[in-house]
Amino acid sequence: MGLDWKVFQNTINGKQETTQQKRHGVNPATGENGPEVPVSTKEEVDRAMKAAADAFESWSEVPWEERKKAVLAYADGLEAEKENFAQELTKEQGKPLAFARAEVDAALHWIRTVATLELPEETVTEGDKEIVVRFTPLGVTVGIVPWNFPIQLAVGKIAPSVLTGNPIIVKPSPFTPACGLKLAELAQQYFPPGVVQGLSGGDDLGPMLTSHPTPAKISFTGSTFTGKKVMESASKTLKRVTLELGGNDPAVILDDVNIDEIAQKVAGLAFLNSGQICIALKRIFVQESIADKFLEAMVKATKNFKVGPGTEPDVYLGPIQNKMQYERVKGFFTDIEKENWKVAVGGKNPDGPGYFITPTIIDRPDENSRIVTEEPFGPIVPFLTFNTDADGIKKANDTSMGLGASVWSSDLERAAKVARKIRAGNVWVNAHLELDPRFPFSGHKESGIGSEWGITGLKAYCNTQTLYLKRKE
The missing domain is CATH 3.40.309.10 (Aldehyde Dehydrogenase; Chain A, domain 2)
Incomplete structure (x- = not known):
């Protein structure tokens, strides 16, 4: 089922909806207004959080292979909409159309490659004792996406989060809201309600999400200055954070x-x-x-x-x-x-x-x-x-x-x-910028905390649990 590229709405609990107040991005090449998008309030945030928390109870129990199938089907759905996403990306972000198409291709590669990764249990047997290390889902996650690569960096958060059993709320940049909202809308065809949601808003939406008590993790890509604010906000409830920040x-x-x-x-x-x-x-x-x-x-x-x-x-x-x-x-x-x-x-x-x-x-x-x-x-x-x-x-x-x-x-x-x-x-x-989703991407010093992608990135969406099993008393 194709997407309607004239309407851009929030996705909350599997449904499209808008808000009383609206805003829009700007086409940076022409100065013309982009499409109207919602301005989410605390009420929308609370409902999305409840839907995500409810979805976690069942999605976290879905077998890995079934979650993998859903992720791969999502990639196929994105590929079917590739040209529409590329055209919208050039309008709202400004990058040349050839590079917009390349970004969608990279997003497809990221989703499909992440889906090939696995986190099997690790078992050690010693005499009558068996020790098992498991990687269990954290809970609700929030993906805060920047305006420079709004498609690739969004799916770079969506795919590992849902693959590991964690529902995600995606917040696109206020400067490039359209593609992020459509990524969340598209996901409704492949995931149960509440597993992937999308909220658009102004500068106050990020703090509402990071300070909310429900999420277990924030994955943020953006400036070092804002990353420090995210970490400060997340620290109040000891949320896990992955911060991919600036570079020089x-x-x-x-x-x-x-x-x-x-x-x-x-x-x-x-x-x-x-x-x-x-x-x-x-x-x-x-x-x-x-x-x-x-x-x-x-x-x-x-x-x-x-x-x-x-x-x-x-x-x-x-x-x-x-x-x-x-x-x-x-x-x-x-x-x-x-x-x-x-x-x-x-x-x-x-x-x-x-x-x-x-x-x-x-x-x-x-x-x-x-x-x-x-x-x-x-x-x-x-x-x-x-x-x-x-x-x-x-x-x-x-x-x-x-x-x-x-x-x-x-x-x-x-x-x-x-x-x-x-x-x-x-x-x-003898190269630069050649990233590979099979391997961790992280920053040293003030360029970030934690890792995205690769096995290390998957583990960042999990709790580690060690089971000590004794066969007899």
């Missing part, structure tokens, strides 16, 4: 790389999704001996990236997703003159409608400047240098964040030695 990812480029090839890759990874990726490259460190040539090649590659509405062909950078973030990113451009930064490419932004930012590289700013120490979350990056490998490692680690990093070299052994000394949860050699 370094690329450490060693002096033995193929300059033209790697410069093009690094530029593409820095400006992908207009820099609005928690693990996008945010600080480019290049060994001094090749720095000038590498910068020249990066500039050449960057000039070829087309900026524009995501509906136009060959666009690589769509708009910044929302006005608040647009103004924040523009603040870094204001600093160019104030801080006397040298602009290697970009530096001027287009006039007209839409939150468009020109991809910009700042050539060797002071390493204590804001462009180096903060995460812009937009298409502006500092180009920096280092001398020895040890110097590169030290500079890469000089941040309070530790989400991702990459090392680039034609000598794998040398690169791996550097990579092992980077303090981040995800480190690539």
Whole structure:
């Protein structure tokens, strides 16, 4: 049964419903209003929580294989709606349509891969004693989803939660509510009422969910600042939390790389999704001996990236997703003159409608400047240098964040030695951003707590129970 893409409502206890007050997102490429969506109140939250708690009693008892079948059927349902989701994603998030389709494909891959994972009981027998370790469902979970990848990151919470026996309430970002609401609506065709619910709202909805006594776990993806607020709220009832937060990812480029090839890759990874990726490259460190040539090649590659509405062909950078973030990113451009930064490419932004930012590289700013120490979350990056490998490692680690990093070299052994000394949860050699749902994704330092995905991520949705069984008295 197809979805109606003209109506966007909450999903509570298996039913679609709206609220007295409404709001809407904004198409960041045009400034036009998006579809009307509900503004949930405490009354909607309480009813969704009760429905989820009731659903937990039965869903947690459904055998793993049956839950797996439902998850895989959900993936098939999403695939049937792939183009509708992609089109809506480009409208509300702004990313080019090719990348929107790629996000839906990634979401399908995530669901189907997570469904192949298992958490069998672990048994040890010693004489007349048997010890069994079980992984049992936690209870109701809340998935708080950001606006940069609203489909992939939503299903990255939905699939492991329901697979492990936990009903989930999904809260999409107020900036990108439409796709998240449709993911919850679609789920009603495959899961019993209350197992997957979706609530849209304003800035007060997140605190209502995190402070509510019912949930056993909050899975949050977003900024470090908000993540700390989520943890503070969850601590009052000792809810479990998984926090995937900001990053200030370094690329450490060693002096033995193929300059033209790697410069093009690094530029593409820095400006992908207009820099609005928690693990996008945010600080480019290049060994001094090749720095000038590498910068020249990066500039050449960057000039070829087309900026524009995501509906136009060959666009690589769509708009910044929302006005608040647009103004924040523009603040870094204001600093160019104030801080006397040298602009290697970009530096001027287009006039007209839409939150468009020109991809910009700042050539060797002071390493204590804001462009180096903060995460812009937009298409502006500092180009920096280092001398020895040890110097590169030290500079890469000089941040309070530790989400991702990459090392680039034609000598794998040398690169791996550097990579092992980077303090981040995800480190690539000769690649970046290549995630795999079979393996844990987590941040070090202020980039997060706990893990998403992989077996470790599944266990984060479970309590561990140890049974000590004695055969006789």
